Amino acid sequence: xxxxxxxxxxxxxxxxxxxxxxxxxxxxxxxxxxxxxxxxxxxxxxxxxxxxxxxxxxxxxxxxxxxxxxxxxxxxxxxxxxxxxxxxxxxxxxxxxxxxxxxxxxxxxxxxxxxxxxxxxxxxxxxxxxxxxxxxxxxxxxxxxxxxxxxxxxxxxxxxxxxxxxxxxxxxxxxxxxxxxxxxxxxxxxxxxxxxxxxxxxxxxxxxxxxxxxxxxxxxxxxxxxxxxxxxxxxxxxxxxxxxxxxxxxxxxxxxxxxxxxxxxxxxxxxxxxxxxxxxxxxxxxxxxxxxxxxxxxxxxxxxxxxxxxxxxxxxxxxxxxxxxxxxxxxxxxxxxxxxxxxxxxxxxxxxxxxxxxxxxxxxxxxxxx
Numbered sequence: 001x002x003x004x005x006x007x008x009x010x011x012x013x014x015x016x017x018x019x020x021x022x023x024x025x026x027x028x029x030x031x032x033x034x035x036x037x038x039x040x041x042x043x044x045x046x047x048x049x050x051x052x053x054x055x056x057x058x059x060x061x062x063x064x065x066x067x068x069x070x071x072x073x074x075x076x077x078x079x080x081x082x083x084x085x086x087x088x089x090x091x092x093x094x095x096x097x098x099x100x101x102x103x104x105x106x107x108x109x110x111x112x113x114x115x116x117x118x119x120x121x122x123x124x125x126x127x128x129x130x131x132x133x134x135x136x137x138x139x140x141x142x143x144x145x146x147x148x149x150x151x152x153x154x155x156x157x158x159x160x161x162x163x164x165x166x167x168x169x170x171x172x173x174x175x176x177x178x179x180x181x182x183x184x185x186x187x188x189x190x191x192x193x194x195x196x197x198x199x200x201x202x203x204x205x206x207x208x209x210x211x212x213x214x215x216x217x218x219x220x221x222x223x224x225x226x227x228x229x230x231x232x233x234x235x236x237x238x239x240x241x242x243x244x245x246x247x248x249x250x251x252x253x254x255x256x257x258x259x260x261x262x263x264x265x266x267x268x269x270x271x272x273x274x275x276x277x278x279x280x281x282x283x284x285x286x287x288x289x290x291x292x293x294x295x296x297x298x299x300x301x302x303x304x305x306x307x308x309x310x311x312x313x314x315x316x317x318x319x320x321x322x323x324x325x326x327x328x329x330x331x332x333x334x335x336x337x338x339x340x341x342x343x344x345x346x347x348x349x350x351x352x353x354x355x356x357x358x359x360x361x362x363x364x365x366x367x368x369x370x
Contacts, residue, residue, distance in 0.1 A: 006060075007052065011036060022063035034048060059085060062086050065086060065088050073118075086132075088121065091128065098181075115132050117136075119139070121137040123140060144343070145265065145269075170249050171249045173192075176268055177211075190214065192208065194221070194313075197223075199317050208232050210234070215232065248275075251275075253269060261284055274338075282300060
């Protein structure tokens with residue numbers, strides 16, 4: 001598409017994985033990527049609005065649903081008539097309610113307005129696409145993310161040796177940001193540490209890759225098992241995450257069975273599958289929709305639920321190498337759902353249709369006013 005017809009930005013900020021995602025998704029359309037500084041949201045919002053007004057693009061695509069970016073695209077739509085599309089991985093209202101319950105009514109109203117004024121939704125999961133349509137988005141599609149190029153599992157023993165993990169150990173692991181939630185007392189990996197502490201097996205390991213406010217909590221919880229059965233790697237370079245996944249045998253995908261977790265496909269899902277890892281998760285929709293025998297579903301309403309932790313501990317107690325290998329053999333490493341090229345092609349067609357629709361409506365309105 002010639003000229004500056006499409007611009008995009010990510011509310012997680014310039015240089016973030018979200019910005020990389022949206023720029024890659026729109027690659028066929030050669031979008032202009034606008035900067036977004038999360039540390040100065042007010043000035044960034046004002047500057048972003050000025051830039052959109054100056055460029056007058058055919059469409060703005062926003063990755064994420066942050067308030068500053070959302071207000072920018074809403075204002076540009078209402079005042080300047082610039083249509084926008086939102087790419088989202090979370091249900092805004094329920095997510096905010098979980099973390100900031102006092103502003104939940106505002107969050108639900110904002111989410112509804114964002115979708116009703118949009119030209120469409122690019123959702124990470126089909127469940128979020130349905131939610132966006134229900135709340136007023138005129139069109140929706142799914143782009144479920146993709147994994148980076150996969151490294152050989154030959155790296156497995158090298159990484160294990162570096163981390164002090166025996167070659168015959170069974171490793172449950174997770175990779176992600178360790179953001180501590182005070183209200184529920186949880187961050188990624190907390191379920192794994194709690195579960196392993198309920199077992200006596202010495203051939204088990206928990207490997208947690210990532211850093212954040214939850215790291216001290218996991219350190220405290222692990223106690224004497226820290227560095228022994230519980231290994232906290234901390235933050236690693238993006239290009240090294242995959243090698244650490246290769247050191248795992250079973251990957252944890254902890255999501256709550258509610259209007260936050262049940263709507264999600266996380267970025268970790270595609271990465272785990274590309275690494276050939278069977279997954280343990282809750283009784284969420286994707287655990288039924290995508291399963292061909294390569295995952296375990298655990299009961300409980302959330303990964304911080306004792307019922308969930310007990311079931312995970314039971315799995316750790318009874319699992320063996322034969323069972324892991326049987327499930328790993330069924331993992332779809334190249335699922336069409338997580339194909340980058342396929343998503344790029346589909347998103348490009350989606351955006352082209354939206355622009356064509358907008359042009360057709362504009363011409364029809366002009367003809368009616370003559």
